[in-house]
Amino acid sequence: MKMKIKKDDKVVVISGNDKKEGKVLKVFPKKMRVIVEGVNIRKRHTKRSQANPQGGIIEREMPIHVSNVMIIDKDGKATRIGSKIIMDEKTGKKKIARVSKKTGEML
Secondary structure (H helix, E strand, C coil): CCCCCCCCEEECCCCCCCCEEEEEEEEECCCEEEECCCCCEEEEECCCCCCCCEEEEEEECCCEEEHHHHECCCCEEEEEEEEEEEEEECCCCEEEEECCCCCCECC
């Protein structure tokens, strides 16, 4: 199954403890998971190193399943994503574009 959500998309979390909006920071297509900014924050204990001389407890975002997020359309509401085949005028080749199911606009 192909993932319809990409990096830098604005999404809303629709299930779980953190139901809020955020930007997608990283995508893991093989695991079907995404990291959303400010969502699913966990505390991680780290050892001392040159990069982090103090060590200690760091809070960071952890991945959530892609089925728990929906993309936000231009009108600010959550929507499902479809695909549409369009012709590229410059090259004359077919391209697949992501389309909002609610409004029909390209994302």
